[in-house]
Amino acid sequence: MKMKKKKWVGVILSLTLVISLVVIGGVPSPALAKGTPSAIKIVVFGPMKIPLGQHQWHGAEIGAEEINAKGGISIKGKKVPIELIKVDDNCFGSVADASTAMVRAITRLKADFLLGGYTTEATIPQMEIAMDHKKIFMAIGTNSTIIGDKVQENYARYKYAFHNQCFSARVESGYYMPLWCEKVAKSVRKGLGWPADKTLKVAVIAEKAAWSNFFVDEFEKPGTYSPFGGEWMSKLNIELVGVWRPARMATNVTAELTAINGKKPHLVAVFTTGPVGVSVSKQLRELEIPALPFACNISAMNLKHWDITGGGCEGLSMFSPYARCGLGEKTISFFDKFEAKVKQWPIYTAATYDALYMIQNAIEKTGSLDPDVLVPVFEKAELSLSLGKCAFNKKHEAKYGRKWIPQPYVQWQAGKLVSVWPDGGTSIFDSDWKGYRPEGTADFLLPSWFIKHWK
Numbered sequence: 001m002k003m004k005k006k007k008w009v010g011v012i013l014s015l016t017l018v019i020s021l022v023v024i025g026g027v028p029s030p031a032l033a034k035g036t037p038s039a040i041k042i043v044v045f046g047p048m049k050i051p052l053g054q055h056q057w058h059g060a061e062i063g064a065e066e067i068n069a070k071g072g073i074s075i076k077g078k079k080v081p082i083e084l085i086k087v088d089d090n091c092f093g094s095v096a097d098a099s100t101a102m103v104r105a106i107t108r109l110k111a112d113f114l115l116g117g118y119t120t121e122a123t124i125p126q127m128e129i130a131m132d133h134k135k136i137f138m139a140i141g142t143n144s145t146i147i148g149d150k151v152q153e154n155y156a157r158y159k160y161a162f163h164n165q166c167f168s169a170r171v172e173s174g175y176y177m178p179l180w181c182e183k184v185a186k187s188v189r190k191g192l193g194w195p196a197d198k199t200l201k202v203a204v205i206a207e208k209a210a211w212s213n214f215f216v217d218e219f220e221k222p223g224t225y226s227p228f229g230g231e232w233m234s235k236l237n238i239e240l241v242g243v244w245r246p247a248r249m250a251t252n253v254t255a256e257l258t259a260i261n262g263k264k265p266h267l268v269a270v271f272t273t274g275p276v277g278v279s280v281s282k283q284l285r286e287l288e289i290p291a292l293p294f295a296c297n298i299s300a301m302n303l304k305h306w307d308i309t310g311g312g313c314e315g316l317s318m319f320s321p322y323a324r325c326g327l328g329e330k331t332i333s334f335f336d337k338f339e340a341k342v343k344q345w346p347i348y349t350a351a352t353y354d355a356l357y358m359i360q361n362a363i364e365k366t367g368s369l370d371p372d373v374l375v376p377v378f379e380k381a382e383l384s385l386s387l388g389k390c391a392f393n394k395k396h397e398a399k400y401g402r403k404w405i406p407q408p409y410v411q412w413q414a415g416k417l418v419s420v421w422p423d424g425g426t427s428i429f430d431s432d433w434k435g436y437r438p439e440g441t442a443d444f445l446l447p448s449w450f451i452k453h454w455k
Contacts, residue, residue, distance in 0.1 A: 036075050036076065036078045037075075037080060037112075039081050039082070040081070040359075040369070041083050041110055041111050042060065042064075042085070042111065042113045042356070042359070043115070043116075044060045044085070046088075046118050046349065047089065047118055048087075048088035052141060052273070053118070053349070055342075055344075056115070056141060056349040056350065056352050057084075060084055060115060061341075062334065063357060064082040064356060067357075073359075073360045074364050075363060075369075082356065087101050087105055088101070089126070091117070091122035092118070095121050098122035098125070099125045102129040102130060103129055106129065106130070106135055113136045113138070114130055114137045116139075116141060117137075117140065117141050120142055120210045121210065127139070127150070127161055131157055131160060131161065134160055136160050136162070136371050138162045138163075139161070140165050140355060141165075141166070142166075143167060143169040144168065147162075148395030148397040151394075151396045159375050160371050162378060163392075163397045164351055164354065164355050164398055165349075166321060167405075169211045170214060171397070172319070173215045174214075174218060174227060174228075175400065176407060178228050179421075179427060179429060180317075181232075181233070181236055182429065183317075183409060183420075183423070184292070184294045185237070186425075187444040188200060188267070191445075192454055199237050200236075200239070200266045201241045201267070202238055202265055202267040203240075203242050203260040203263055203268050203291065204240065204243040204244070204269045205243075205244045205256055205257075205260065205268060205270055206245055207247065207250075207271065208247055208248060209248055209273070212272075215271045216243055216245075219233075219240050219243065220240065241263040241265050242260070242263055244259065244260060246279075248273065248276055250274075250279055251275060251279055253283055254287070257287055257289055258287065260289065266291060266292065268284070268289075268291040268293045269293075269294060270294070270297045271295055273299075277298060277299030277300060280297065281293070281305065281313045281316060282309045284312065285311075286312070290450060290453035292446070292447070292450050293316045294318065295317075296319055298347065300316055301318070301347045301417075303345055305412070314414075315412065315445070315447030315449075316411065316412045317411040320345070320347070320348070320408055320409070321347075321351065321405065321407050321408070322348065323345075323408040323410050323419035325440035327388040328385050328387060328390075330354075330384070331386050331388075332440075334346070334353055334386040354383075354386050354390050358385075358390060361383060378396075387407075388404055389403065389404050401430070401432060402433055406422055406436075409421035409422075411442075413442070419441050420442055420443065420444040421441070422436045422438065422441070424436060
């Protein structure tokens with residue numbers, strides 16, 4: 001949903017926003033009017049009352065602590081500390097609040113850099129405001145395609161915008177989803193002793209949201225976004241039996257799951273970010289529906305998901321940019337620090353950690369905070385960090401694939417989340433993955449209830 005600039009003025013005057021300020025490494029003195037600043041102000045904005053935003057903050061916290069422990073970022077020989085500022089933008093509740101938060105971050109909090117964002121509806125106006133002020137805007141959370149599209153359409157205006165993580169919905173649905181389906185389909189047939197040409201029926205349950213429309217479109221019309229063409233589902237012998245679209249905040253999906261069960265699918269592709277993901281995990285098992293859930297359930301990335309669902313998530317698999325395996329030079333150290341600090345696995349919004357190191361790299365190479373000077377360095381950088389090798393394409397979207405950010409696939413097994421892909425196997429879609437199995441990767445396992453029903 002786009003908001004016109006004229007409407008923002010009224011919104012800004014009529015709304016207030018509670019913003020919490022946290023400084024890493026002590027309270028800095030006011031920035032110098034000329035010369036080297038006393039601190040580099042980085043605003044981390046997002047839905048801070050829920051894990052999606054909290055992980056944005058914690059990822060940045062750990063990065064700032066590491067950099068500030070060494071004195072900060074070097075600007076022409078002087079070490080300058082990072083000052084982190086936390087902003088709850090209430091993006092799930094109000095696009096107007098999210099827009100107001102961005103204006104406040106720039107005009108009152110004097111942000112040098114902006115990290116965060118989540119819902120597509122809020123990210124669009126937030127980006128527009130940042131571009132009005134020529135601020136470096138690193139989107140970490142949204143999978144909207146709008147950032148890359150805008151950079152391509154009008155580089156002069158949108159060159160300050162970068163899409164660090166997660167990947168755009170076009171990439172997730174078109175490139176990664178066929179790979180997920182291939183992994184799960186192979187595992188099911190192997191585990192049940194079925195031939196490769198055995199047709200697997202799949203149902204889709206996707207929350208009503210702009211991002212999930214991409215996945216629904218790709219299932220309903222293969223090749224809509226996939227570089228692998230319109231035959232990728234038929235090559236995997238997968239048949240779609242239907243699509244169900246509950247609300248993001250739904251706490252009961254009995255009607256949808258009962259209807260799905262009537263189609264007798266082997267698999268359920270889940271696309272959820274809100275509380276409905278918990279409902280799906282719990283009720284699939286409560287209703288004893290013998291379909292194996294997979295794909296994208298953000299709620300299931302929570303380490304408490306096993307207890308919350310009473311073990312109902314056993315066998316559930318999903319993408320997760322973070323897993324404790326050898327993706328990049330900083331993956332395992334960051335992962336361990338995050339888990340020790342937060343008592344959770346980092347979810348993809350914790351990629352603010354990598355963003356801080358990309359900012360450090362750009363500033364130290366140029367000795368400047370001028371966005372126009374920094375942009376070319378961001379565009380050329382290739383840094384091995386926690387997600388893998390981080391770099392941007394011409395649309396300022398994070399590069400993906402084995403050579404860049406692999407984006408592991410994880411599974412709940414006996415109360416633990418483990419990485420099960422990349423597994424070193426071959427793919428009919430992309431030969432680059434052959435032989436690539438990061439240290440710490442486990443085998444995909446079929447849950448006993450699934451084997452008992454289908455074998």
